[in-house]
Amino acid sequence: MREDALLHRRVATVVGWSALVSLAVLAVLGLWVAPPDAVQRDAQRLMYLHVPAAWLAYLAFGVTALGSALYLWRRTRSPVWDRIAGASAEIGVVFTALTLVLGSLWGRPVWGIWWAWDARLVTTAVLFFLYVGYLALRRIPGPGRATRCAIAALIAFVDVPIVHFSVDWWRTLHQEGTVFNDELKAQIHGTMAFTLFWGVLAFTLVFVYLLDKRYRLEALEEGRDERELEQAIAERVASGETGPGGAADLVDSGAPR
């Protein structure tokens, strides 16, 4: 695997264009080809973005966890995994936010409210904050950053099923039958199912493209930090060679003799 990019530049371009084209196809499928829902009418079309966005968020956090675990395992330890974990988490947070916003926009016409204390909504909100914290931790430089971040990512990842289970349990204690009904999901029109499948495919392409982009940026940033450090050291060494005392000269110059 090359160090500075995940995909060959030409492959990345192809993935980028296919992502764009498949999103355009998704728009046509979702807005015109797929029939309106019998009950929710056109509002249901938000599903073709909402569900793929949620899928992408879970995929991204899964990749973050995998990258972190592979970084921590000594035999596969490499900055490549750390960069993949970080890049993927950023995409995941953006798409978790998108999932929440789209869900809220969908909930307003269908349920009549922007937010409900439904198990999935609460879990997604907690998920969002878990990884916002992880990204905040990633922004802090210093030795051991990659190890620190990898362990934090795994702590967060382990928490997700516990949060989901506890919230699910909490809400089902109080209300019977949530809005998300498994039987309704099963009875889905063929064209609708295809559109949804297409959406998941398109968003996966978007994920691959963005992951590669973010990975390149991280590699460039790390390269810049290293160059700056080397330059600072070089300047320090050079200034030390000009006078006999180096830094001591600067201190003495102001003092009366």
Place this chain on the structure above:
Amino acid sequence: MNLWREVMLVAGKDLRIEARSRVTLYQVLPFGLIVVLLFAFALDPSRGVLARVAPGLFWVAVLLAALLAVSRSFQVETENAARDGLRLSGLDPAAVFLGKAGAIAVQLAVLEVALGAGVAFLYDVELRSVGLLVAAAVAATAGVAATGTLYGVLAAGLRVRETLVPLLLLPVVAPVMLGATRAWEAGLGRAASDGWPWVALLALFATLYTSIGMLAFGSLLEEA
């Protein structure tokens, strides 16, 4: 030296520092009590509301106080290069983790007793099944102490740790907040449901994060 003795050494050190500095007793505890008092200002102090939401308010107050206790526990390690001393002491990292988490748990337990008394007194609630309340509190405290110690050492060497630890810790302990509140609702006779499954969830959480902490603490202490 066996593990248990090392745990007691580290916990003893932290508790001795606390006994001499009294930061938890004179600063964190009054903070928790004022939070309990402020809830009464924010909500309708007519007794019905406060008594109904008392379990949730109690645990929010405990979590906020726990943030301060965690922050304090790792602040003492940053002074006088104490963390280097801890690293060079040759103690098992798992023992250091358990010791620091244990010391935080003991301080939280004292806080909970005081805050619980405050809540019972100010919000007019009666303690129905004490066994359930204590079991839930013990399991929840262990979980908060374990996760708090993990994030505490994770952020220990960072300049922004005071703002970072709450952001990292609060989402992770969301299930503890939920479980402890439900168990206490049952224990205070506020909900008809059974509280013990929640205690089991809290115990699972505590066990899981204590295990992760014992495994991960070595590399975190080394690199932080």
